[in-house]
Amino acid sequence: MHCKDFVFLQSSGQIKDMPWGKKTATLSHVWICGKCRNFRRNDELLSGYIEQLKAQLLADQPPQ
């Protein structure tokens, strides 16, 4: 597995739907690559903030 392949799988959201064996093989890449580990961590952080942005948008109360 090359870094470019891992970044594609991570950013396209395919890893979470992989069967267990393939997922483990894919994620084992981040054990040996710090840059991909950081990319994955940033991507997961991004997901959380996108959720927050969406929640903020839907929760915005109109002015009284």
Add this chain to the structure above:
Amino acid sequence: MSLEVDVTILETLRPPMLKFARLHLSHAEDAEDCVQDTLLAFWAKPGQFDGRASLKTYLFGILKNKVADKLRARYRDKFETVETATDDFDVLFTHQGGWQADEQVSRWAEPDGELATRQFLDVLDICLNHLPEKTAAVFSMKELMEMDTPEICEHLGVSKDLYWQCMSRARKSIQLCMTQRWFGGAAHAL
């Protein structure tokens, strides 16, 4: 059961609806149309609002469908020339597929405190609005409108491979944009 709805309440809901629509639609007039169509749809059958959900939730439900219809009308079967032909991220990798030696893929620090978080979300909003149109359409449907993958592919007439490409491009572009605009990274550095 039908409920009386004050027109002024609808007016106060208009700005957040417009903001929501603008997040999904690159063209301001499309967003305006969706909000307008939502309000018209509401007024056409006000009796359908039974008060079980809040008015805001009810209207946003209609708005989501209007936005999805607009995305479908604008982009369906037009993905052959999708902006994914070239990928800004390609330059980050060697021909062998490893990271370029000088690429610093830094681990992001989380914003500290409420104000910083709000500012971070504002920058994220800007980055979302800078995505290429078609890429943004796919990304919006998945991440913001919570449609599932087969539904999006069917709605826009795209293959699953193209869908993955769009999603990957979107998330990589946002990460690059945030690195540049929030973390002060160099042009191609992550």
